[in-house]
Amino acid sequence: MSTRSLDSDIADSIDSAKTSTGGTGALPPMISTRRKILKRFLKHKLAIFGLIMLSTMYLSILFAEFLSPYGESSAERSKPYAPPTKIRMFHQGSFVGPFMYDYTEELNPQTLITEKKYNREKPYKIRFFGRGEPYKLFGLIPSDIHLFTVDAPARIYLWGGDLQGRDVFSRVLYGGRVSLTIGIIAIAISYPIGLLMGGIAGYFGGWIDTVIMRVVEAIITFPSLYLLLTLSATLPDGLTSFQRYFLITVILAFIGWAGQARIYRGQVLSLKQMEYVDAAKAVGMGDIEIIIKHILPQMSSWIIVSATISIPAYTLGEAALSFLSLGIQDPQSSWGLMLQEARNISALKTKPWLLIPGFAIVASVFAFSFFGDGLRDAFDAKKKI
Secondary structure, three states, X not given: OOHHHHHHHHHHHHHHHHHHOOOOOXXXXXXXXXXHHHHHHHOOHHHHHHHHHHHHHHHHHHOHHHHOOOOOOOOOOOOOOOOOOOOEEEEOOEEEEEEEEEEEEEEOOOOOOXXXXXXXXXXXXXXXXEEEEEEEEXXXXXXXXXXXXXXXXXXXXXXXXXXXXXXXXXXXXHHHHHHOOHHHHHHHHHHHHHHHHHHHHHHHOHXXXXXXXXXXXXXXXXXXXXXXXXXXXXXXOOOOHHHHHHHHHHHHHHHHHHHHHHHHHHHHHHHOOOHHHHXXXXXXXXXXXXXXXXXXXXXXXXXXXXXXXXXXXXXXHHHHHHHOOOOOOOXXXXXXXXXXXXXXXXXXXXXXXXXXXXXXHHHHHHHHHHHHHHHHHHHOOOOOO
């Protein structure tokens, strides 16, 4: 090839580069890793939907005292299984704004069936930002302002009531504090243990690896549900709500760390073969320093994704224990505990609102799954932006 031909080819390449970069000849700007991750996440529509759902749920339980018209254990035993309150706008042909009619229960002497008698002469207006039962927001700020309420003796049941006349809507908000936080706390306990045990086993190998993996396999061998039931049955009576909540969290974490340790071991076994680990050893770095500075950072994105996807499993575990009366106990609420009243099929035919806590569990599981899938795709460098 002649020199003239080579120069012509180079000139054509430069012209095409200028054309592709807007005629400036400058290279396209480099996109930082964080921006790439964010762009990949924002392209995942279900992940954004899951994030919105989770944000709504956690904000709701954070301000449960304000959003709910009644306290967690506030009951009206004269109104068992109150149906969802029908919100009305017109009273005797006149528009009066949102209101409700109160009712009393009377026994029909002919059918021997309890019937609800609504007093349509007296409307109870639904007051927004009205005063109701006193509470302490965040456990610190005293207040009695609720998002919506009605004057006594009427009670508003937005999502119906339970056997003791407690408001299902209020208890779902309070119960979410247990069901939505127990997974996060259990992850915070189980993952460091699994990371430590798996990291030690994978990095040092030998007899240490053998001993740790045999313990892990022994825990994994037992069916998790039966192990949960056995450990929960050993909880002593007379525990406070906080003590029971804490111990159930520890039990769930004890079950969960073994599987994570096994996965971490495989990750560390692969990473310790990398050249940068050999280089760190060559310059005199200690084992702990190598693990902290070189191995753990390589696993951080995987840990975040794995933890997010694992949270629903702990939520379902708590729900199963509470549903079987081995978890959270009255008067504290959780979604699993509230589902106890939905075990009777005949009751569900006339009181379908008892399944609302179950829908909350399903919604949270799907939200975490969508969010976790989005994080996994966002951290995947092979995904195109």
